[in-house]
Amino acid sequence: xxxxxxxxxxxxxxxxxxxxxxxxxxxxxxxxxxxxxxxxxxxxxxxxxxxxxxxxxxxxxxxxxxxxxxxxxxxxxxxxxxxxxxxxxxxxxxxxxxxxxxxxxxxxxxxxxxxxxxxxxxxxxxxxxxxxxxxxxxxxxxxxxxxxxxxxxxxxxxxxxxxxxxxxxxxxxxxxxxxxxxxxxxxxxxxxxxxxxxxxxxxxxxxxxxxxxxxxxxxxxxxxxxxxxxxxxxxxxxxxxxx
Amino acid sequence: xxxxxxxxxxxxxxxxxxxxxxxxxxxxxxxxxxxxxxxxxxxxxxxxxxxxxxxxxxxxxxxxxxxxxxxxxxxxxxxxxxxxxxxxxxxxxxxxxxxxxxxxxxxxxxxxxxxxxxxxxxxxxxxxxxxxxxxxxxxxxxxxxxxxxxxxxxxxxxxxxxxxxxxxxxxxxxxxxxxxxxxxxxxxxxxxxxxxxx
Amino acid sequence: xxxxxxxxxxxxxxxxxxxxxxxxxxxxxxxxxxxxxxxxxxxxxxxxxxxxxxxxxxxxxxxxxxxxxxxxxxxxxxxxxxxxxxxxxxxxxxxxxxxxxxxxxxxxxxxxxxxxxxxxxxxxxxxxxxxxxxxxxxxxxxxxxxxxxxxxxxxxxxxxxxxxxxxxxxxxxxxxxxxxxxxxxxxxxxxxxxxxxxxxxxxxxxxxxxxxxxxxxxxxxxxxxxx
Numbered sequence: 001x002x003x004x005x006x007x008x009x010x011x012x013x014x015x016x017x018x019x020x021x022x023x024x025x026x027x028x029x030x031x032x033x034x035x036x037x038x039x040x041x042x043x044x045x046x047x048x049x050x051x052x053x054x055x056x057x058x059x060x061x062x063x064x065x066x067x068x069x070x071x072x073x074x075x076x077x078x079x080x081x082x083x084x085x086x087x088x089x090x091x092x093x094x095x096x097x098x099x100x101x102x103x104x105x106x107x108x109x110x111x112x113x114x115x116x117x118x119x120x121x122x123x124x125x126x127x128x129x130x131x132x133x134x135x136x137x138x139x140x141x142x143x144x145x146x147x148x149x150x151x152x153x154x155x156x157x158x159x160x161x162x163x164x165x166x167x168x169x170x171x172x173x174x175x176x177x178x179x180x181x182x183x184x185x186x187x188x189x190x191x192x193x194x195x196x197x198x199x200x201x202x203x204x205x206x207x208x209x210x211x212x213x214x215x216x217x218x219x220x221x222x223x224x225x226x227x228x229x230x231x232x233x234x235x236x237x238x239x240x241x242x243x
Numbered sequence: 244x245x246x247x248x249x250x251x252x253x254x255x256x257x258x259x260x261x262x263x264x265x266x267x268x269x270x271x272x273x274x275x276x277x278x279x280x281x282x283x284x285x286x287x288x289x290x291x292x293x294x295x296x297x298x299x300x301x302x303x304x305x306x307x308x309x310x311x312x313x314x315x316x317x318x319x320x321x322x323x324x325x326x327x328x329x330x331x332x333x334x335x336x337x338x339x340x341x342x343x344x345x346x347x348x349x350x351x352x353x354x355x356x357x358x359x360x361x362x363x364x365x366x367x368x369x370x371x372x373x374x375x376x377x378x379x380x381x382x383x384x385x386x387x388x389x390x391x392x393x394x395x396x397x398x399x400x401x402x403x404x405x406x407x408x409x410x411x412x413x414x415x416x417x418x419x420x421x422x423x424x425x426x427x428x429x430x431x432x433x434x435x436x437x438x439x440x441x
Numbered sequence: 442x443x444x445x446x447x448x449x450x451x452x453x454x455x456x457x458x459x460x461x462x463x464x465x466x467x468x469x470x471x472x473x474x475x476x477x478x479x480x481x482x483x484x485x486x487x488x489x490x491x492x493x494x495x496x497x498x499x500x501x502x503x504x505x506x507x508x509x510x511x512x513x514x515x516x517x518x519x520x521x522x523x524x525x526x527x528x529x530x531x532x533x534x535x536x537x538x539x540x541x542x543x544x545x546x547x548x549x550x551x552x553x554x555x556x557x558x559x560x561x562x563x564x565x566x567x568x569x570x571x572x573x574x575x576x577x578x579x580x581x582x583x584x585x586x587x588x589x590x591x592x593x594x595x596x597x598x599x600x601x602x603x604x605x606x607x608x609x610x611x612x613x614x615x616x617x618x619x620x621x622x623x624x625x626x627x628x629x630x631x632x633x634x635x636x637x638x639x640x641x642x643x644x645x646x647x648x649x650x651x652x653x654x655x656x657x658x659x660x661x662x663x664x665x666x667x668x
Contacts, residue, residue, distance in 0.1 A: 082660075137614040144610055148601045151259065153300045154668035158597045161660050162611060165593055168653065169615050172646070176618035183625055295531060300667045314531055318524025322456065324463040333456040334528065 009086035011228055012237045018225040025218050032211035040204035047201075053117040058205060060110035062212035063103045064132060068170075070100035070216060071135065074142070075167040078160030088224070090156035093163070094146060095223035099216060101139035107132050127181035131174045138166045247272055248386040248417040249294060249308035255441075256286050256293065257301035262441040264290065269434055271308070271386065271417040276408060276428055279421045281436030287421045288317065290436070291390045294419065313384035315392060319371045323364035327355060327374050330363060331381060349380035352407075354400060369395035379407050387411060389420040401426075446534050450542050453529075457546040467515070468550050471508050472558055478504045479562050490567040497566035498627035501576065502583070502620055505555060509584055510609045512551045513591025516543065517599045517662065526599075530666055537655035540662065544592045544654075552584025568631060575630035575640070582643040583623040589650040589658075590615045596661025600668045619646060 007013050040058030047054040074096040081089035108129065115124045123129075142159050149155035232238045249271040256264040263286035271277060281287050292298045293306065295314040321330045331346045350359055353373040363371060372395055379387065387408070393401055405428055408418050412430075419434075461468060482500050483493060493500075520526040520543075529539050556577045563573050594611040598604030626639035 134614045134617055137610075141611045141614065144607055145597065148598070148604070148607055149668055151300065151668050154664055157300075157664045157667075158661065161593075161657055161664065162597060165615070165657050169618070172618045173614070176621045176642075180621040180625070297527060297530065298667050310533055312531065314527070316524065316527065318522075318527065320524035320528045322460050322525060323523060324460050325456070329456075329459065333452040 005080070005084070005086070009084075009088050011088065011232055012241070014088050015225065015228050015238070015241060018221045018228075022218065022221050022225065025214060025221070029211060029214040029218050032207060032214060036204055036208040036211050040201075040208060044201050044204050045198075050118055053114065056110050056114045058208050060107055060114060061205060062209040063107040063110065064128075065209055066212045066216045067100055067103040067107055067132070067135060069213075070096060070103060071138065071163070071170065072167060074100060075160075075163040078163045081156055082160045090153070091224050091227050092220070093142075093156060093159055095220045095227065097139055097142045097146065097159070099219045099223065101136060101143060103212075103216065104132060104136040104139055108136065125181075127178045130181070131177045134173055134177070135170070138170070142166075247308060248275070249419070250305070251294065252305040254290070254293065254302060254304035254306065256289055257303075258286065258289055259301075264436060264439045265441045267304075267434075267436075267439045271419060273385070273415040273417060274412050275417045275432060276412045276430065277417075277419045277432045277434055278426065278428075279419060279434045279436065281421075285436045285440060287436060288390055291388055291419070291421065292316065295388050309385050311383070311385040312388060313378060313382045313386070314388045314390075315375050315378070316390045319363070319375050321363050321371060321374060324362060326360045326362050327366075327377075328359040330374065331377060334378065345381055346377075349377040350374070352380055352403060353377045354403075372396070373400065376404065379404075379411070385416050387416065387418045387420075389418065391421055391423070393422050393424050393426070446538075449532070449534055450538065453539060454542050454546050457543060458550070461546070461550050468554065471512050471551060472554060474511060475504055475508045475555060475558075476562065478507065479565055482566070494567040494569065494631075497563065497568040498572070498576075498624045498631060500566060501559065501562060501568075501580075502624045502627070505559075505580055505584065505623075506587060506613075506616055506620060508555065509552065509587040509591055510612055512547075513588065513595050513612065514605050514608050516547055516592055516595045517665075518595075521599045521665070526662065527666060530662060536659040536662065540592070540596070540658040541651070541655040544588050544658070547592070548585050548588040552588055553581060555584055556580035568627075571633065572627055572631035575636050576627050578640060579623045579626045579636075579643055582640065582647050583619050585647045586619045586643070586650050587612075587616055589647075589654040590619075593654055593657045593661060596658045596665060598665075599662070600665035619643065622646065 008017065036058065041055050044055070046052050074093055077089045077092040077096060080086045081093065111129050111132065112122050115129075116122055142163055145162055146155045146159050149158060229238070247270055249269065251267055251269040254264065254267040255262065256267070267290065269277070279287055279290070289298065289301075291314075293302045295312055296306070297314070320334075325333075327350055328343070328346055331349070332343070347356075347359055350356060353376055355370060355373055355377070358366065358370070363374065366374070372392075376392060376396075392404060396404065401424075405426060408420070409428060412418055479500065482496070486492060486496065517526060520529070530536055532539065559576050559580050560573050563570075563576055568576070590612050591608070593615075594608045595604075597611065598608045601607060622639050622642045626636040626643065629636040629639060
């Protein structure tokens with residue numbers, strides 16, 4: 001298994017891998033997104049409480065789930081960069097942070113859009129949204145730290161330490177925000193209610209979550225490939241690949 | 244060669260995107276005194292920091308040796324609000340004896356007798372460097388890495404410093420230093436960085 | 442660890458305190474900052490005592506958080522600039538423990554003093570006096586957590602040119618749990634309920650931070666020195 005990991009650490013190997021992966025990932029993700037969107041936004045039945053406005057969860061929930069998972073992927077890349085000194089892990093971290101931040105932003109905006117017809121306000125400080133906002137700040141912090149260093153290798157190591165510290169903190173933050181919310185709003189109603197989700201809504205939701213994971217992987221691979229192309233454009237192996 | 248004080252094998256040094264040095268190899272055995280020569284910007288300070296273990300980024304190759312290192316770089320390494328004596332008593336490198344009499348004696352050796360209680364920020368730059376060098380009379384470290392120790396020191400001071408370096412090497416220690424001025428140390432080995440320039 | 446490690450750490454602590462006490466304005470300054478910012482709230486929100494009393498726990502804690510951010514920026518800055526940080530990293534003793542000593546001394550002169558001075562500020566905001574002991578305890582524990590978090594961020598940004606704002610950016614998301622637990626404890630006490638579970642949570646954060654943060658701080662310092 002380590003041989004695979006170490007192979008992935010070499011830029012030429014990773015470039016070929018990324019090309020192949022993007023080639024088959026792109027159509028799959030497109031199809032999954034189209035099917036999921038049509039299914040969720042048009043075909044699935046309206047909710048008995050919220051009517052049609054609940055449909056935004058087919059974008060909001062996948063974005064939120066993948067954004068949170070993305071932070072852990074970024075922290076894992078950081079761990080690989082510091083402990084095993086894998087060069088591609090640095091590139092991976094630089095690629096992951098903006099994608100994760102963008103997904104968190106999408107989750108926040110769609111959450112806000114959901115809130116308007118449901119609660120009447122563009123922004124409601126409930127536990128889930130507040131935790132998402134803090135996750136966005138954590139992502140922005142990693143991005144800002146990466147930009148601030150002149151030395152790219154030092155920047156990667158610093159971001160690795162920061163994302164590992166964030167990883168330890170995220171469960172604490174989420175739990176404490178939960179308690180904060182219940183302290184101030186004892187009669188709270190959660191966004192996805194206690195009642196079980198009906199199968200007709202669950203399946204499109206799961207499909208959209210899988211599609212978003214694929215979209216996330218696609219975006220990250222594209223960004224990593226682009227960075228490889230720019231930093232290694234003078235090297236012989238890349239020139240022979242491109243010609 | 245288990246008791247080599249410092250061993251560098253095929254060190255490549257990069258600063259940012261530029262490669263400065265390729266294939267530097269060096270072995271410092273007990274009793275060796277090495278002078279590092281090279282033009283400005285050739286990577287002397289970076290290599291010295293890599294030898295001390297401060298820099299591992301941009302350094303490829305093998306670096307090994309003793310942990311018992313005294314490093315004096317360009318920064319004084321002294322707290323400006325404390326006096327000379329207080330700085331030397333509580334020095335951050337952790338390998339300095341804290342005996343008050345020895346400290347006063349060391350300060351006298353570097354020509355700062357009477358300045359023991361003077362606060363560092365009231366001393367001139369040259370005097371501050373000499374306080375840092377006073378550590379050489381107090382430390383038990385085996386390997387000394389000195390970056391430009393002879394700057395801002397007059398002729399008498401240079402002679403005293405050279406004598407101390409010689410004494411250290413004679414008693415089984417090792418020294419690597421850089422200097423722009425000619426030195427009068429016997430059995431001096433030279434590491435010329437222009438040979439390893441990339 | 443070498444046998445003289447204990448003496449070294451004692452000396453290091455004494456050195457930090459000695460340097461800090463030679464410039465008392467660095468210690469008193471943040472307290473005055475705290476006082477001035479507290480004064481802004483009645484001016485901005487209106488002097489109604491019931492409103493101020495209801496908001497007091499939150500206001501006191503938020504301003505304590507801001508003070509700690511301001512002070513954390515200075516934690517390693519001076520040592521980095523005069524070369525003492527390099528020497529500390531080169532010492533044969535574990536950097537994590539040396540860093541912990543620095544943070545503890547720093548906390549003694551910032552957070553603990555703030556906790557001791559807090560009754561005066563609580564009076565300014567008309568907070569019920571039964572909550573004051575809880576305020577002091579929560580601030581003492583909480584500022585320890587804040588100092589640890591600030592030290593992690595400071596260790597990563599000490600070598601950067603405009604690291605001050607970045608330090609706040611990095612610290613603030615991580616300090617949210619401390620803020621939540623601290624204000625909850627004080628608010629419960631002000632209402633007459635039992636705050637001990639919130640204080641216990643603060644204590645747990647502080648304990649966990651003391652164990653884990655030093656390693657992150659040491660890693661951050663090494664990275665900053667390499668840059």
